[in-house]
Amino acid sequence: MSLQFEFPANLTAENFIAALSHEVDTQLASRQSSCKTYYDSFDWRLYSNDITCEFNQAKSASLRSIKNGSVIAESERKKVPLFSKEFESGILHDILAPLLEMRALLPVCTLEYEVYQLNIVNKNEKIIVRLLIEAYSQFNSRVLLQPVKGYDKAAEHIAELLTATLGLTATDKSVLLTALQIQGRKPKDYSSKLNINLDPEMRADIAGKYIYSHLLKAIKVNEQGTIAHTDSEFLHDFRVAVRRTRAGLSQIKGILPANISAYYADFFCWLGQITGPARDLDVYLLGFDRYKSSLPDSIREDLNPLYDFLLIKQQKARKELAKKLQSNKYLSTLAEWELYLKEPSYKKPLEENAKLSIKELADRRIWKTFTRVMHEGEAINGSSADEALHDLRKSCKKLRYLMEFFQSLYSEHQIKHLIRKLKGLQEVLGDFQDYAVQEHTLKLFSEEMMALNIPANTFLAMGVLIQDLDAHRCRARKDFASEFEVFQQQENQSDFRLLFASSKSSRHQH
Known part of the structure; x- marks a missing residue:
């Protein structure tokens, strides 16, 4: 039985409640304005595991199933921490920590809406079903059916009533998906995994540019997170895209003019060098707990000053890197590379492998x-x-x-x-x-x-x-x-x- 239902386009919450009240006895328990923000990592680790993380203005964080909207875990919080380790121990922490690892929880989108708590009662005024109505202005409103223990038949009857009589549609599409569509986005619009679809007959120089454009996009989307040091994976993914570009320039030979290949090979080599120190320090800090646990109990705490030393070094390296990623050399050369990749390829290229x-x-x-x-x-x-x-x-x-x-x-x-x-x-x-x-x-x-x-x-x-x-x-x-x-x-x-x-x-x- 479905628990989530979508209103038809022009049905308001008030008209829905009035129509439902003709069919069953209802009690409006509460109505209030609300606001919720969805959170996920930059690479959608929660969504990929069928979970949404919501934080509402009533100061509660909840994890819900994307499939049916049911609450998996929730806890009262003043704000959503950046990293899962900052959640106090409990179900929320236990679910988030292995999924997010070192990634930050970032706001994905914020929605304002009216929320109605509606109870359906029997002749004895006992609550037999609860309905949670979320009325949105930007898209169709929703109702979540919340069965009450011992009244399964009543829940089935109401579910039938909502669709057959009142014209609602059972849905398993999350509100987040609809909100993202309005923003022109879709979940999992970023992944560090390479997914490049090539036509086997494509000319080699054109395919090469297509691969480099794909990698350039990965560099650019990770740039701001790297500069801001939002979490360590932005720099990691930035470096991987740089390394892949360098490998392409050195390994997919004879498709670009030699002077172009040499010029950009130098530039991406420089990018690899300037990002190395900060990444190395990230790795030491991420592995620090493992370092400690490899030592005998009696001397583990003696290692703590090393952590402080690494942290100071990392912050300094990060500042230096941010400066270089905002420099004219970086910005202008990357812009030149982008322009070059967009240029149409010659009909008759001179490079030995370009026409293959x-x-x-x-x-x-x-x-x-x-x-x-x-x-x-x-x-x-x-x-x-x-x-x-x-x-x-x-x-x-x-x-x-x-x-x-x-x-x-x-x-x-x-x-x-x-x-x-x-x-x-x-x-x-x-x-x-x-x-x-x-x-x-x-x-x-x-x-x-x-x-x-x-x-x-x-x-x-x-x-x-x-x-x-x-x-x-x-x-x-x-x-x-x-x-x-x-x-x-x-x-x-x-x-x-x-x-x-x-x-x-x-x-x-x-």
Whole structure:
């Protein structure tokens, strides 16, 4: 049985109540003006899990099911905190924390409306059904049917009455969806996942510009959140879009004029460099609880001065980054790039790969990068320098980006399967690199902290943490061999060959 109903276009709340009162006994319990604001993360983590978060002027925050509007959890609050960890422990915190993680809760839209509490009573004046009417001026009003325990038949009767007699429509479309439509928006209008649909016959230079335009959009939508430091994921997604652009410029070769590729490769390299320090400090702060929990109980609190030190460094790095992202160099070069991407492509381009179909170029580039990954991985043994694993990690990243750029050109099941296989190898290489960098950086931090009158116990705790990271690094190095063995399996190599090395493209693999 549906619990949410939408009014026909011209029906007012007063006329609805009058019409309903001819059919059943009603009592108007209350009527008041109200206002509610919907919240979600920038990348719609709540909506993606069928939840809306509402905060109304009566100072209560509630989580509702998108499917039927029912309340999942609510709590009295003066305001909605920015991060889930700021909710006191309870159902709200327990639901939000794992979904939002490090993302901020941001207002999505605010609605003003009249709210009526209407009770339906029986001959003994007992309440058998409650109705909550929300009357909106911008779009059709709603009524939410709230059954009363023990009166299920009455609720079914009223639901029937609302649709058959009074002309309401049962709906499972949330008010948020309607409000967003009026704003010209739709839920999940931002995701960090790449979703680029390419026509296999598209000319390679035109497809390349299409990919870069998609990545530029991701850079621009994350720009303000990065400058304002709303949450750490804006900078993360900004950097990923920059890295993907750099990978495209270096890997999708011969489709743009060489001087253009070189000029923008330099610019995006600079962008990667200026965003690095702030992101690294974000990572240390996000992982701080994990750092603490890796230490014996007796020395965990000794690590706290490191947190304060990192926080001050992060705030400074963030200010410097914000300045650079508002500089003429950044703004004018990005605007030039956008203009270049919008320019129509030449009918007869001179670049060697520009006239190829994007499918042909994708096959070639993915196969060539895969063979490089195999070659580099096979050359690594127990005595190889750490640098060799670092180089392999970079090659894997390039392969992954190429496969993600071009995934719409291949069977979804097959390419996703191969990306999953690659992810396993990337994870162990990423862990190895992260532990090595963190170990090195913590040593540098301890040298900086020497001059700051930090208690000796903090340095001891940091020493234990560095040892722990070193042990993890050694374990990741050992894990690499078995992970590469899996990736190297004949079946996996055959799958890659089958998908990307058609007879035409395999001739060009070197």
